[in-house]
Amino acid sequence: MNRPTRVLVTGAGGQVGVDLVDILAGALPPGASATYSPDDLSIEEDEFEVLGLTHHELDITDRDAVNAALHATRPxxxxxxxxxxxxxxxxxxxxxxxxxxxxxxxxxxxxxxETGAHLIAVSTDYVYDGRKGSAYVETDPTNPLSVYGSSKRDGELLCRPEDTIVRASWVMGVRGKNVVHIIADRATSGGVVRFVNDQTGTVTVASDLARSLVTLARTRPGGVWHVANTGTTTWYDIADYVGRLLGRGDHFATPITTAELSPAPLAHRPERSDLDTTKWRSRFHAMPEWTDGVARLVRDRAQRATP
Ligand SMILES: NC(=O)c1ccc[n+]([C@@H]2O[C@H](COP(=O)([O-])OP(=O)(O)OC[C@H]3O[C@@H](n4cnc5c(N)ncnc54)[C@H](OP(=O)(O)O)[C@@H]3O)[C@@H](O)[C@H]2O)c1
Structure with a gap:
C-alpha cells in the first residue's frame, strides 16, 4: 500500500484552512458540497497525512522557523x-x-x-486592476491597485515556475466574519443593507476551493490557475440573493456605487476582476454555481442557529 501523501497547510486557522484540514482528513466540513469532486475521485481517510499549522504554530515571516518546519516534517x-x-x-x-x-x-x-515539496500558494484577483473590461485569464498582465494586491503579486513573483499559484476571489466560508454572515445577520434581525453594484467579480466558497486544492495536491500541475465558483456577480447581487434566501423581499438590499460608500474605503478595489476559469474547466469539473455555494453557507448558518 502507498504511504499517505503528507500535506503541510499554512494559515490552517483561516476560513479556507479550517475547511481544507477537514477535507484532507476525509471529513465533510459544514457548508461543503457533498457531491463536488473536480476529478471524480473521493478522498479516502488515509490518503493524506495532514499537518495544519496556524499562525500561532508557524509564523511564515520567520524564515528559520519555516525552514525548520519543512525540514522536520518533509511534506x-x-x-x-x-x-x-x-x-x-x-x-x-x-x-x-x-x-x-x-x-x-x-x-x-x-x-x-530545498526539501523537494510541491508548493501550492493561494493568491487573489486583486493582483488585477479591473480595467480589462472582461474576465481575466491567467496570462493577463497584473497591475494591483492596493497594498494587499501588490503584496500578493510580489508573493507570486517570489514563487518558482514549478510552484502552483491559485488565484481565488471573494472568498467566503462558514468561519470568519465574511460578507455572507454580515448580510445574513442583518436579514434575520430585520435590518436592511446597501451594497455596491459597480464591482463585478467571482465568488469562491472556501470549502469548494479547499476541495479543488486537494485535486491540485494530487496533480501538482505548476503554473497559475484561476479557481472560483461558476458565474459572475456583484456585491449587491450577493446581498439581494442572501436576503431572498432568508425570506426578505425587494426592499432588503439597495444597490449603491463605490463613490457613495461612506466613509470611503482606504484601499482601491478593481471594478471588474472576475476570473475566467476556462483553464480549470478544461482539465477538471467546473466548481458549483456561486448561488449554490452561498445557499449552502446560509443553510449551514440557519442550522447552527436552530436549537
Ligand atoms: N478572503 C478573501 O476574500 C480572499 C480572496 C482571494 C484570495 N484570498 C487568499 O486566500 C488565502 C486564504 O484566505 P482566507 O480567506 O482563508 O484568509 P483568512 O481567513 O484571513 O486566513 C489567513 C490566515 O493566515 C494567518 N496568518 C496571518 N499572518 C500570518 C503569519 N505571519 N504567519 C502564519 N499565518 C499567518 C491568519 O492568522 P491570524 O488571523 O491569527 O493572524 C489566518 O488564520 C489567502 O492567501 C488569501 O490571500 C482570500
Whole structure:
C-alpha cells in the first residue's frame, strides 16, 4: 500500500484552512458540497497525512522557523494559505502586509524547493486592476491597485515556475466574519443593507476551493490557475440573493456605487476582476454555481442557529 501523501497547510486557522484540514482528513466540513469532486475521485481517510499549522504554530515571516518546519516534517505538498487579508488595514500597515504576503511566500517557496515539496500558494484577483473590461485569464498582465494586491503579486513573483499559484476571489466560508454572515445577520434581525453594484467579480466558497486544492495536491500541475465558483456577480447581487434566501423581499438590499460608500474605503478595489476559469474547466469539473455555494453557507448558518 502507498504511504499517505503528507500535506503541510499554512494559515490552517483561516476560513479556507479550517475547511481544507477537514477535507484532507476525509471529513465533510459544514457548508461543503457533498457531491463536488473536480476529478471524480473521493478522498479516502488515509490518503493524506495532514499537518495544519496556524499562525500561532508557524509564523511564515520567520524564515528559520519555516525552514525548520519543512525540514522536520518533509511534506510532499505545502498548501500555503497564510496571509495578511485585511485589505483596507494594509494601506496603513504595508510593511507587515508585505512581510507576510510577499516575504513569507518567498520563504515557503525557498524551503519547499530545498526539501523537494510541491508548493501550492493561494493568491487573489486583486493582483488585477479591473480595467480589462472582461474576465481575466491567467496570462493577463497584473497591475494591483492596493497594498494587499501588490503584496500578493510580489508573493507570486517570489514563487518558482514549478510552484502552483491559485488565484481565488471573494472568498467566503462558514468561519470568519465574511460578507455572507454580515448580510445574513442583518436579514434575520430585520435590518436592511446597501451594497455596491459597480464591482463585478467571482465568488469562491472556501470549502469548494479547499476541495479543488486537494485535486491540485494530487496533480501538482505548476503554473497559475484561476479557481472560483461558476458565474459572475456583484456585491449587491450577493446581498439581494442572501436576503431572498432568508425570506426578505425587494426592499432588503439597495444597490449603491463605490463613490457613495461612506466613509470611503482606504484601499482601491478593481471594478471588474472576475476570473475566467476556462483553464480549470478544461482539465477538471467546473466548481458549483456561486448561488449554490452561498445557499449552502446560509443553510449551514440557519442550522447552527436552530436549537
Ligand atoms: N478572503 C478573501 O476574500 C480572499 C480572496 C482571494 C484570495 N484570498 C487568499 O486566500 C488565502 C486564504 O484566505 P482566507 O480567506 O482563508 O484568509 P483568512 O481567513 O484571513 O486566513 C489567513 C490566515 O493566515 C494567518 N496568518 C496571518 N499572518 C500570518 C503569519 N505571519 N504567519 C502564519 N499565518 C499567518 C491568519 O492568522 P491570524 O488571523 O491569527 O493572524 C489566518 O488564520 C489567502 O492567501 C488569501 O490571500 C482570500
Amino acid at each position: 510532499d505538498v505545502v498548501i500555503h494559505l497564510a496571509a495578511y487579508t485585511a485589505v483596507d488595514q494594509a494601506e496603513t500597515d504595508a510593511a507587515t502586509c508585505f512581510a507576510v504576503n510577499a516575504t513569507g511566500t518567498g520563504n515557503l517557496s525557498d524551503a519547499a524547493h
